[in-house]
Amino acid sequence: MSTFMIEPGAWLAGRYRLDELVSETSGASFWKATDETLARPVAVWTFTEGFPRTGDVVRAARATSRIADSRVTQVFDADDTAVVPYVVEEWVIGQSLGDLLAQGPMAPDRAAGLVAEAAETLATAHATGLYHLNLTPGKLMWSVGGAVKVTGIGVDAALHGLAPGSPGPVDAQGLGRLLYAALTGHWPDTAAQPGLRPAPMA
Template sequence: MKPGDLLADRFRLDAVLDNTSDFSTVWIGDDTVLQRPVAIRTLKLSDHRTAQVLTGAQRAAEINDPSCVHVLDIGRAEEFNTAFIVTAYVQADTLSDVLADGPLDAVEAADLVAEIADTIARVHDRGIAHGCLDPLQILLAPTGDAIVLGLGTALAVHHPERDAEMVDDVRSLGAMLYACLTARWPMPSSTGLPAAVRDGADLVPPRKARAHVPTPLDRLCRRALGETVAGEEPFDNAREFSVALRAHLTRSGTTAAQRLDRRRSTGPVTTLKGVRQQGRRGVIALIALAVSIVIGGLLLLGVQVLNSVFSEPG
């Protein structure tokens, strides 16, 4: 398939966004009927996984959640030996893009992952597991809110192992929190982030991987990753994990209203990455101003010295 190809006499392929999968490709395209940009995932009809993914996309289309990218259409294009899933196209940084600049602070990390866990809990309520949750599947809207991608590829709908897949989603949420706290990814999947540090076969806890991670948040992260910590069982439910994160934030002294104000007070900055970049620009500007003041002071001192030399008699 190539740019310009038209699927179902409606959806035109424009450019490849992601071709890292062994059986599907993600394109940016156009809905030529409604004249709007869309994302199109094409899948090989000959692959045994395609039928299951299409079933997942069909169920995902029932979800009308502002925190999920909507599935708009599914279909087959026999002439290209392909099936396709069409979703809304959202132009925004992924969480992986943001974390490439470094970890978030503990409050940002807990608040963001709690929001993602809330979304995944609502998806689980509909009997759907995400199945491939990682920082590449999270977009950050202009408000800083998280939008979940990838529901169109959920493999666990009506699957005998659906409950296990939902637990896997919780493990991925734990990995997401680990990544937000350390800017390292603790799972085998590729996200563009460096791999988490290990001590032999054991994952180094977030608190040891990065200074100043609060102990309670470290423990919540490890429980979501599947550990029993201080006698407390692992989280197996996305909503329980979200509730625990919000309780931690409340105990740490930040209210939901304060966290919302914090996100909305960024003005023209559209993402957490932008906030960090704006902060760096501010620091650079202050340094430049300080250097200018020092240089100006030295020049003034030099002029005064010269004046005193030439004004001395004789």
């Protein structure tokens, strides 16, 4: 079954109700959903039939669930044997770095503190063999409860088939880009980021 045929209101595993399609990318769909058993919002990835990296994403999600750091987005469930394979994650309520920068660049101490927490989170993930490899302002969240959350660790790399020979430096460069964006309100890369202007060219 193709996930593109699934409409809001559909159910997975008898408990997850898909409420709103947030995005689609290369055969994977990202939903805001409700865990009806625990009455809480969740994020759900579903995958089209034949999506080549479903197993990789589910394995990465299961590995991510074992990272002992509250700043890593929690993984609640993952199943690649279901009719519609899925991964269920924490739905983070708050503002992304991109949202925060819509109001302008951050004060240096706040920018440094936010990115330092992201760096500590990634260091914990790296110690378990997991990497992000796709750090953008949308992946760094400031939750309603005032906590930093890094979304997409492990899962993003698997979704996009990212496997560089030296993943550590890729994440280090990603952190540098986040810090530059936080301080300047510009994105120092060719890939456009919502709400951010590209860095000025010399």
